[in-house]
Amino acid sequence: MKNVLVPVLGFAAASGTGKTTLLEQLIPMLRQRGLKVGLIKHSHHSFDIDHPGKDSFRLRAAGASPVMLISRKRRAIITEFAAQDEPRLDDQLKAFDQTGLDLILVEGFKSEPIPKIELHREALNRPMLYPEDPHIFAVASDSPLALPGRLVRLDINQPRLIAEFVLNWSASRQ
CATH class of the missing domain: 3.40.50.300 (P-loop containing nucleotide triphosphate hydrolases)
Known part of the structure; x- marks a missing residue:
């Protein structure tokens, strides 16, 4: 690799x-x-780390990709994949x-x-x-x-x- x-x-x-x-x-x-x-x-399953109703979820659902969530303690990046192949x-x-x-x-x-x-x-x-x-x-x-x-x-x-x-x-x- x-x-x-x-x-x-x-x-x-x-x-x-x-x-x-x-x-x-x-x-x-x-x-x-x-x-x-x-x-x-x-994971072989779809998953969400943001949840319906939260700003990050709404912005991702609106089509933003990637979406980065940041606080003083952590960062998460959510990227949507178009392909259906396994990563x-x-x-x-x-x-x-x-x-x-x-x-x-x-x-x-x-x-x-x-x-x-x-x-x-x-x-x-x-x-x-x-x-x-x-x-x-x-x-x-x-x-x-x-x-x-x-x-x-x-x-x-x-x-x-x-x-x-x-x-x-x-x-x-x-």
């Missing part, structure tokens, strides 16, 4: 596996260790301010060619992704798995150990 300026690490899994929950636990741990972490999340991660990285970041975590975008940790929960009975994805280099699972030697096994229920793994991985990419 040509628009990557800092290490990018994906978390890939079937819906309901707990990607967001795990990332919610990992991010504070990584920040406590001094990493500045950005995140890009892919490409590299295109999104071009628009993502990577200044000052040490690591970008990516939730979703499971078909993109980036290093990934696969999340697996046995109870969901979903097929593993790693056999078809050479970019997966670790699997975090809630059950013992027989994995090929190229893959690191992590315990999905041990977020502190996963954070250590991510820290070491990120440090090796700097």
Whole structure:
């Protein structure tokens, strides 16, 4: 990917596996260790961050694109896409301010060619992704798995150990 300026690490899994929950636990741990972490999340659903009746929603509905919302504490940019194709991660990285970041975590975008940790929960009975994805280099699972030697096994229920793994991985990419 040509628009990557800092290490990018994906978390890939079937819906309901707990990607967001795990990332919610990992991010504070990584920040406590001094990493500045950005995140890009892919959604298969349409979404709004502004709501009917709000000025930003009304202006966007009137046809403005992009719309930038700014306060003293945050900024959001809403851009409408005309194409119906799924977004490409590299295109999104071009628009993502990577200044000052040490690591970008990516939730979703499971078909993109980036290093990934696969999340697996046995109870969901979903097929593993790693056999078809050479970019997966670790699997975090809630059950013992027989994995090929190229893959690191992590315990999905041990977020502190996963954070250590991510820290070491990120440090090796700097």
